[in-house]
Structures are given as C-alpha cells and as structure tokens.
Amino acid sequence: MKITIVGTGYVGLVTGACFSEVGHDVLCVDNNEQKIQMLRNNRMPIYEPGLEDVVARNVAAGRLHFSTSLIEGTDFAEVIFIAVGTPPGTTGEADLSYVEQVVREVAEHMDSYRLLVEKSTVPVNTAEQIKRTVLRYSRKDVAFDVASNPEFLREGTAIEDALKPDRVVVGVESERAAQLLKAIYEPIITRGGGVFVEMSIASAELTKHASNSFLAMKISYINAVSRICELAGADVEQVAHGMGLDRRIGRQFLKAGVGYGGSCFPKDVDAFVHLADHLGYDFDLLKDVRLINEAQRDHVMQKIRQELWVIQDKTIAILGLAFKPCTDDVREAASLYFVPRLREAGARLKLWDPVATDNFKKLFPELSYFTSIEECVREADLALILTEWSQVAELGAGRFRELMRCPVVVDGRNIFDPNEMRANGFAYHSVGRA
Template identity: 45%
Template sequence: MKIAVIGTGYVGLVSGACFSGWGHDVVCMDKNAQKIASLERGVVPIYEPGLDELVERNFAAGRLRFTCDLADAVRGASVVFIAVGTPPRAGHGDADLSFVYMAARELASLIEDNAVIVIKSTVPVGTGDIVQKIIGSVRKAGSFSVASNPEFLREGVAIRDFLEPDRVVIGIEDDRARDVLTKLYGASLDLRRTPIVVTQRRTSELIKYAANAFLATKITFINELADLCEQVGSDVSHLALGVGLDKRIGTSFLNAGPGYGGSCFPKDTMALLRTAQDHGVALRIVEETVTANEARKRRMALKVVDALGGDVEDLTIAILGLTFKPDTDDMREAPSVPLIETLQRFGARIRAYDPAGIENARQVLSDVELHRDPYECARDADAVVVVTEWDDIRHLDLASLKAVMRQKILVDLRNAFEPGAAERTGFRVSGIGRPTVARHDVTTATPSSAALHVSAARKTDLAYFEMAGGSNDNS
C-alpha cells in the first residue's frame, strides 16, 4: 500500500518507519528542508532506541523516502496520515491546530480520488469534522474519507509500541475508511490478535485524551500516597505492589516520583480540560491532577533543601538525569526544570548530567554546569539528586560517587537505588515515599519475608519495574 505521512516529528517519523517495516511504500513529508536532508543522509533528528536502524534499513530497501514536496508525497497514496504538531497555545491551554488545518487545506487539491486522510496527531473532539469541511470545500463529497487513528507511543519504546500495540483505535464515518484501515493494520497484527477498536471519529479523538488523563491521574495518586507514606512510616514501593497486583488496578504507572512531564500528559490533560470547559462539563479529577502535578515538581526542591539541613545557599547540587524519562532526549515539561529553577532561587549552584538530553537541556536551562560524566558532575557536590532513572544512573558505583563528593547526601526522587545499600556505602538517603520515622526492616519484622516480596523473575513477569518503559510517562 502507498502511504504518505505529513510531518516527520516524533509520531510521524516513527509511524512512517514502522509502516515501511511492514512492507508498505512510505513517503514522509516535512517542510523543514534541513530535517529532510538530514534524514536522507541517515541522520535521525530524535533520540529513540532502534529508530536509526529502522530508518536506515527501509530507506536502503527503497520502502521509505523523504521529501519536502507535498504533491510528490501524496501522488498515488491511498492513505495520507496527518502527523503534524499540535502544541498548546500559549496562555490558553488548548491545542494549536493551525498545522493540522494548514495540512488539510494543502492536501485538498492534491490527494487521489478515494484517498483516506487519517489524523494521527493528537487533536480535540471535532477536529476531524473541520478537516472534512476544509477538504470538502475543494473536493466532491464521497471522493475522500477522513478518519482518526490516535497514537499511543511511549518515548523510549515507541517502535515496540507501534509494532506490538495493546490496541489500535480507528475512528471512521464511512465504510471505505474502515475497510482500508482495518486492512492496513489487520494484515500485520492478526497474528498478535491485537484488538482493533472501530468507533465513531469523535469517540476516537476523545479516547487518546481520556487515556492520558487517566494515566496522569494514576501517577498523581501514587505520588500523593507517597507523601502519606513518608509521614506514617510506610513504604510506597510495597504499597504500590500490594495495590497494583489487583488486576482491576494494575502495576503500571504506580512508580512514585517527582511528577509527570513530557510532550503528552501535560499538554493533553490541559487540552481535555479546555474541551470540557467549552462544553460546560466539569472534570474535577483531571483539574486536581494538573494542579497537584505542577505543585509537586517544585515541591521536590523543598525535599532537597530539607535533606541539606534547610539551607542550600552557596551549596553545590548535582542533578543526575534531566530528561522527563529515560531513553529519550526530550526535555519538554521535564520535572528537572522547575526543580533546578527553584533550587537556583534558593541560592544553590547546579551541576547536571544526562546521557542524551544535554543539547536540549541547553535550550531550557541557564546558569547550569552541564556534564557528560556523572562522577565529574558529582565532584565536590554537597548533594546528588536523582531525577531521571536512566540505566546509566541506576548502575553507578555508589562508592566511587561518594568518594568525589563533599557531603554524602543522596536525594533519590525515583527510588533508583536500594536505600540500605546506599546507606551502607555511607550516604544519607532521602527517597520518595519512604518513612521519615525510624525504618523497620520488613524482611525481619514478619514471620515470612516471602509474604512481602516477589521474586525478581516474577516482578519481570508482572512488569512491575518496567512501568511504561521504565518511567511513569507514555509519550
């Protein structure tokens, strides 16, 4: 099948590369000539494990092309995906749909008869109706279809999510779109018995926002319970396991931390709230989720200040991990940013390390000494703060880390380290959702430690420590 993908951002590039991997003839189009030239040279502009190889392999096989020419991209295409950005409008919170509507206007006179236009960008309810009208002002009714096909890609594991999805959601208003899209996905996913949810276009548009709002709420719920655990002498990791093993709840997105970030959850929860307000509906739970998450990001700075005795003036703090989650270079809405800004206002000097996000961090942080080596970052620091649980950070040698520091304080905002091991190394440890009162060893305080622990293999089966690719965010 000939497929055109408009937009080579995160969603468009991953989708186009994966479709070509299924054997389809794919052309990815973008107006950014520099980006297209880089892609043709094999330089992928985003950090996503496995994407470089996937693009290179299918480009070499001739199944994947890149162009700035929209007419060239859609010529002969039976399916055209709109995968352009829908960033939040400054000061409004709702999605900026100008790129979607621009794409629709430009596509109207270029698409083939009977082409299916598929909106893969995350858009508010009713966007497909407007795209239908825009194209319908140029083309005869019935000569094209407009469908919705939201993406559910998590940064860091996006290729796996595309090729092995939990479900595929298709929103259609006519039989042609249903037949083409179920054929497109069904042929590749039948063996995996992946559910394909076919519904109305407006319902499909709402599903993406509802899913992300629910997951954001789940993260905020466990974060607030972590605060309670610290006060009553409980351990949030045991609490999350005990709650999450209930199949009605599930273990995913129950990792307590400094708050959610990224390109999806903050934007999508705000856009959903604006849609609800426009229709006179109150989404109180989502409203409180947004408010609590924003407050939490900055409140984490107070946790660092407390660990340093209540004053960080002229102290050096090393931040380990800057991106909003591991295995991405994405700094959008990263909890590290408000944390650092708040500590700087308190007078701290900040050094920071990240395996992939340094260049993007330069665009959003100021007066921060950036390092590409974690031990150099921690040299002469008064505290180390773990903000993103990269594997590189989880596997640091704690003795070597302690040896280069001035004060031996570890503030672990992701519970990346086992606290007993860190304390035996000589660190004073402050984690998330762990008791502030004297801690009791649960393995000796009960008749059988097996009752409170799940084997490492079983934890893997449960995906307890995987939780959305190792983080609490899916996009």
C-alpha cells in the same frame, strides 16, 4: 500500500518507519528542511532505541522516502496520516493550527479520493472541522474521508509499541476508510497480535485523551498516596506493590516520583480539562490530577531546601534531563522545573544525561554539562536524581559517596534502597518512603 505521513517527529517518523518495515511504501513529509536533510543523510533527528536500524533498512529497500513537499505527499498516496504537533495553546486548549495548515494544503492539491487520518492527538470533534476545511479549500470536487487513528506509542519503546501495539483504534464513518485502514494495519496485527478496534470518529478521538488522562491520574494517585506514606511512616513502593498485584489495578504507572512530564500527559490533561469545560462538564478530578503533579515537584524542592538549608553557592549534580529514560525528549521534563529554580537560588549546577543533553543545551547553553556521571557528581554537595536512567543505579552508592563532597542524595525516582543508603552514611531523601 502507499502511505503519506505528514510530520516526521517522534510519532510520524516511528509510524512511517514501522509501516515501511511491514512492507508498505511510505513517504514521510516534514516542513523542517533540516530534519529531512538529516534523514536523507541517514542521521536520526531524535533518539529512539532501534529507530536508526529500521529507517536504514527500509530506505535501503526503497520503501521509505523523505520530502519537504506536501504537494508531493498529497500526490504520493491515497491515505495521508497527519502526525504534526498539537502543542498547548495559551489557555490549555490544543493548538490545532499545524493540523489545519496541513489539511488546507492537502485539500488545495488533491485531485482524487483521499483519506485524511488524524494521528496527532486532537480534541473530540476535530474531524468535523477537518471535513469543513477540506470542503472549503479543495479546488476540485473530489471524494474524501476523514478518520481518527490515535497513537499510543511510548517514547523509549516506540518501535516495539508501533510494531506490537496492544490495540489499534480507528474511528471511521465509511466502509472505504475502514477497509483502507484495515489493509494498512493487517500486517502489524498479524505479526504483533494486537486488537483492531473500529468505532465512531468521536469515540476514537476521545479514547486518546481519556487514556492519557487516566494514566496521568494513576501517577498522581500514587504520588498523593506517597505523601500519606511519608506522614504515616509507610513505604509507597511496598504499597504500590501490594496494590498492583490486583489485576484490576495493575502495577504499571503506580510509580511515585517527581510527577509526570513529557510532551503528552501535561498537555493532554490540560486539553481534556479545557475540552470538557467547553462541552459543559467541569472535570474537577483532572484538575486535581494536575495540582497533585505540580505539588509533587514543589514537595521535592522543599526536601532540597530543608537538606541544604542555604542553596546559594552549593554544587548540585542533576542526574537526568530527559522526561524519562531512553528518550532525548525534554518537553515538560522535571529538569525544566528544577534547573531554573535552583539557579535562581544561587546553586552551581552540574548536569548529566546520556542522550538529552543536546536538547537541554538549546534551552540553557550556558550551564555545565558532563558526559560522565562520575565527573558530574564529583565534589557535589547534593545529587538530585530526576530520570531513572540505569546508569545512575549502576554507579552504586559507594562510588557516589567517594566522589561527592557531601553524601546527600535527593532521589526523585526512588532508585536506591533507603536502608542501604543510610547504612552507607548518606542523607538520603526519596519519595513516599519515610
């Protein structure tokens, strides 16, 4: 089938590449010319394991194309997925201006039936606004449908998630839209074994916000428990293990640390709180999830202050700038909280990340970046671990001690074993392990 994807970011590019991988003919459109130029030159605008191979293979097979023209995108296919950003607005609500712009342009140029699919994360009832916009801006009296198809992929494992999803949720209100989406996902469901779930559009839209907020809640829950563990002399890793063995609870997302970040959880929790408020429900539970997340970072900052006493002129090695391993995405990453605060306190910062350095440099070009962890921690007074990159654990405690000026580690991801670190002479602080 022919498919147009508008927005060639983490979601749009991965979705487009994976649709072409299962045999569809896909045109990815983005208004960022530099991005499209890179893709046409076989260069990836983002780091995502396995993406480059899938893109190269399908471009070579003639199934994956790139364009900056939404007019071309509108003409290309009957089904148009909208995968542009929905960043947080000033009061936490989702900024839907990119979505609206795309819908308007498609409406102005479509001259036969089109199915507009919301792939971007949007608040419930956005489809109603999309329909109104199409009716207002279309120049010809053509039939159309709007559907919701929220995306659940995780950066770092996006290709696998897109090709083998647990579930594909689609919100539809016409048989035609349902059949088109079924046909698109049929090869993925057949190969990957996920479940294709059809529901109302509003329910599908809400499923995305409800899912992400639930996962954020799980993280804040275990972070709250980690604080009690510290006060009570327990170990949050052991508690999480004990809890996670219960299948009703599950082990995933019970990982205490410096809190959640990334381009989705913070903004989706904000948007859900805002949306609930707008609908007349005060979502106190999620407000607390947010507060716990913020407090967790402050708490780790406090550990640094306590350990160093004076931060001024101390050399601090920051290990990990991405919001999680296997991605170069630094949006809402813990590093964006710690770096400005530590700089303000007068620390000399040395930064390391295997893939996110370029993105971080765009925000802080004047800082010192290292491609080798060893060089980064050399002569440091403290090492602060913010992303659980495997390279950090692989370096080994002994090597840290040899290289650092003082063997002090604040581990925001509980990578090391506290007993081993202390046996090796470290002042070692982690999360929720007394």
